[in-house]
Amino acid sequence: GEDVEQSLFLSVREGDSSVINCTYTDSSSTYLYWYKQEPGAGLQLLTYIFSNMDMKQDQRLTVLLNKKDKHLSLRIADTQTGDSAIYFCAERFYNQGGKLIFGQGTELSVKP
Amino acid sequence: NAGVTQTPKFQVLKTGQSMTLQCAQDMNHNSMYWYRQDPGMGLRLIYYSASEGTTDKGEVPNGYNVSRLNKREFSLRLESAAPSQTSVYFCASSEVEGSEQYFGPGTRLTVT
Numbered sequence: 001g002e003d004v005e006q007s008l009f010l011s012v013r014e015g016d017s018s019v020i021n022c023t024y025t026d027s028s029s030t031y032l033y034w035y036k037q038e039p040g041a042g043l044q045l046l047t048y049i050f051s052n053m054d055m056k057q058d059q060r061l062t063v064l065l066n067k068k069d070k071h072l073s074l075r076i077a078d079t080q081t082g083d084s085a086i087y088f089c090a091e092r093f094y095n096q097g098g099k100l101i102f103g104q105g106t107e108l109s110v111k112p
Numbered sequence: 113n114a115g116v117t118q119t120p121k122f123q124v125l126k127t128g129q130s131m132t133l134q135c136a137q138d139m140n141h142n143s144m145y146w147y148r149q150d151p152g153m154g155l156r157l158i159y160y161s162a163s164e165g166t167t168d169k170g171e172v173p174n175g176y177n178v179s180r181l182n183k184r185e186f187s188l189r190l191e192s193a194a195p196s197q198t199s200v201y202f203c204a205s206s207e208v209e210g211s212e213q214y215f216g217p218g219t220r221l222t223v224t
Contacts, residue, residue, distance in 0.1 A: 004154065030210075042116070042215035043155070088154055092128055092210065097169065102154025103158060 004091055006103035013111050018079045020106045022072040022089035029091035032065060034074045037086045037105070046074075046087075078107075084110045114138055116216035118203050125224045132220050133188040135203030140214040143206045144186035145170075145213060146178060148199040155202060161186055162209040193223045 003025045012018045024032070030051055035043040049056045049063045049072075056063045062075040074088055086105040093099050119134045125167050126130060137144065142163045147155040147170075157170030161180040177189045190197060204213040207215075 008152070035215075040217075042217045043204075045212055045214065048212065090154070093162075099157055099160070100155070102156075104152055104154050 004089060004101050004103040006087075006089060006106045008104060009107050009109070011109045011111065012079050014079060014081055016079055018076040018108055018110075020074045020076075020081070020087050020108065022074075022103050023093050024070050024072065024089075024101075026091065026093070026101075027067070027070065029093055031092040032063075032072050033088075033090045033092065033100070034061075034063065034092060035088040035102075037088065039085075043088065056062075079108075079110050081110045081112060082110055116205055116214055118158060118201075118216040118219050120219060121217070122220050124224065125190075126224055127194060129193050130158045130189065130191050131193065132190075133201055133203075133221075134185070135187065137203075137205040137214075138181070138184065139205060139207070139214065141205035141207050141214075142183070143209045143211075144180065145204040145206075146176075146186070146188045146206065147202045148172065148197075149202060149218070150199050158188065158201075173180055177198045190221075193221075197221065198223045 005023045033048040034046045060077045064073045087104045090100040090102045116137045145160040146158040149155050158171050159178040164183045169187045179187050200218045202218050203216040206213045
């Protein structure tokens with residue numbers, strides 16, 4: 001079946017690294033995404049990783065994919081107060097119109 | 113480019129009333145999607161349109177209808193609103209079926 005799980009909350013201090021975790025159950029996904037949602041706003045695509053990759057780095061963001069454990073993580077280096085938001089991971093499937101299955105979202109709170 | 117726009121931003125309906133949520137994109141994308149977001153849950157796909165002239169059901173289509181009016185516009189209709197449809201509704205578009213999705217700012221709907 002299709003299921004994506006995330007922990008609901010994470011709190012870090014400004015300047016620390018944040019690691020947001022996600023687990024998924026269906027191994028037929030093609031891409032895995034991280035979206036950011038700021039209060040009252042829509043979802044903004046942050047980064048993505050193709051399912052045959054292990055790691056992707058994009059400036060302060062590092063995505064790690066462990067296919068064996070079906071575990072995805074997003075590391076934000078030098079976390080800033082502007083990074084406070086809800087972060088969603090999502091799986092994309094090749095069929096069904098490229099349907100995205102979202103996790104519940106992790107609310108990241110960055111304290112000064 | 114405005115990207116993906118949605119109207120209205122907020123709406124309050126009484127049970128049994130009908131309304132149409134509007135979505136438009138100016139990125140010349142072929143595929144469009146409607147999601148709902150509920151507290152503690154990720155986004156769930158209501159309907160999608162892989163290309164102009166086609167629409168398909170997503171995970172939670174009951175109580176909704178859609179129209180792909182043209183390549184730019186994809187509307188979502190609630191024929192007889194119910195309190196269970198209180199949610200935030202997001203429209204998204206992608207260049208082709210299965211490519212990265214870009215989201216609108218959302219419509220917050222309350223049904224009393």
